[in-house]
Amino acid sequence: MRSFTPEEVEQLRARVLELEERERERERLEAALDEGRRLAILIHDVSVALIQDRTLQESLQQCAQALVTHLKAAFARVWTLNAETQILELQASAGMYTHLDGAHSRVPVGMLKIGFIAAQKQPHLTNAVLGDPQVSDQQWAEREGMVAFAGYPLLVEGELVGVMALFARIPLSTAVLDAMASVSNAIAVGIERKRVEAERVRALEDAQRAAALAEAARLRLARILDNLPDGFMMFDEQWRYSYINPQAQPYTGKPWQTLLGKNVWEEFPELLGTLYDQHYHRAMLQQEPVAFELFSPVLSGWFDIHAYPVPGGLAVYFRDITVRKQVEEARMQLLATEQQAHADAEAALQVRNDFLSSVSHDLKTPLAVMRGNIQLLQRRIRRGATFDPIWSEDRLTVIEGAAMKMNDMVEELLDVAKLQAGQQLDLEVRPLPLVSLIQQISTEQQETSKRHQILVKAPAEDLFVHGDRTRLDRVITNLLANAIKYSPQGGHILVEVGQEEIESQQWVTLSVRDQGIGIPLADQARIFDPFYRAGNVGRMQGTGVGLASSAQVVVQHGGTISVRSEEGQGSTFVIRLPHLDSEMAKP
């Protein structure tokens, strides 16, 4: 066997040492490579955890787990800062402890080593946990074999957002600490991004919620406006239609869709100068609510309109009150009709009372005459007075006259009853010399009054009519008695009889003119109605049937009766009867 020279041995030893050194160098490099690889994976995992679409807590838990896994830490924790309360809230815990409650769950800034790191905004790093004054629970550290602690403030542009920390049972190399510094930055940015994101989401949600509320309010308002029983429209400040509810649409006069956004005065220039114009402008310009009712000839209806100034324009609320107006009108008419009917009934009742009073007065007067004269006769007989034939004859004549007068009255009442029943009179017609009759009646009537002078103007030769003597006597008597009665101050009463030709027919015309109170124009048309008396008769008694009865008699004779009168100046009544040729009148 070949022996080695000392130089050779020395060379070999050196060689061995060199190889050993190389081997150690290789192992160191490998370890460094391995650490570098683990740190690279750590940074990768943390980055992935932070950009994943997870909650902040889930992301931070992944980061803590990556720290434990890749740095061979005993446990790692991440707190985030609640800026309002200045309390660090434990968000993630990985390794030997995974609970989030307990003593370190909520750490005020400045308390414990975590709070101290936060307050100082400075990392705290040590590979000598035992003996570190910052690590308060030394017994725990010794028992658990803790060697290293690394705590980093999580800062974004100098602002604290949290704290990251870990304990390890092995010392932490400079490379690890450098990597942790990078990781802490990444986590800080991740937290901030999540916070901003959360804020953005919250703001978005708030905005969405606000929008939803606004939309709900809008829908509610629209529903209310749409379902209003009445028309509702809105104009903006430029008088453009901004809203028309369905109830208003039939009244707009044009398709409502085309009106939206259009200026009302440009669309409907005919409204300028109307009540709409006046009131809407007042409401808009003076910012005061207005209310008015008007009749629209275009819509042929009545509307109750309210216009209210609102922010940005004018709200117009209107109601079709045509039916109400019609009902009101109908009610007013009904009321007026009822009142008229009531007044008519009252007047009719009054007229009938007056009629009864007047008739009883008229009938009882001849009765009083009859009874008085009978009793005068009886008295003389009882007293055994000497029979005076002339005086007795006079009494009996007066009695007979009163009886005949009563008979005439009863006949007249019967005629009035027929008139009221719409029945014809049974006339007893024969040739009648009218001038003689008139002269006889005038003489009789003249005897009843000293204040009046009755003047008769008549042709010398009599004029004949075909007539009922009793009835025509009553008619003429009535006219003359009226002339006397309604000219209480007296005066002339002119009675004219004549003959005239109208439309080739011969008439006998009788006119009676007085200077009395006359008949108001308003009453003249009704003066021949039964029970109608002129408004100016005052307390003068009358049945209200004399002229009505006269008119009936004259008309049934084929004649006419009319009146000309001026209140306060007197009246002229004219009767025309068909003339009967005197040759034919002869028997």
Added chain:
Amino acid sequence: MNEQQQVQNNAVQDQRLHPILVVDDDHSLRKTIQMMLEEEGFIVQTAADGQEAVEQALTRQPALILLDMGLPLLDGSEVAAQVRTHYGGRVPVVLMTADGKAEEKSRRIGAASYLRKPFDIDDLIQMVEQALDRHQAE
């Protein structure tokens, strides 16, 4: 004795100086009443309307007025009012009516009493005598 009492006493003492005034617009009734009263010895004047009645009453003071209500020119109540204005209560009025409201009407115009047409001659005489007696007693 004052002047008023003097006049009253004279009215009763001498009926000739103070006639009974009969007022009615019906000629026949006027004449009939006149005759009824004259048969009993009363002095009678007549008037056919309200105005004539007032004129006569004021010209010659009547002992009593027999007054119809429905009169031309002035009605019965106006005649009564004017007579009362002129003579106070010295001339009694007896109302003659045909309707049912005699009592009310006579009270309203201040009449001493009333007669309903057609009245009885004995009632007429009695009413006139009573009215004159009552008046004399006052």
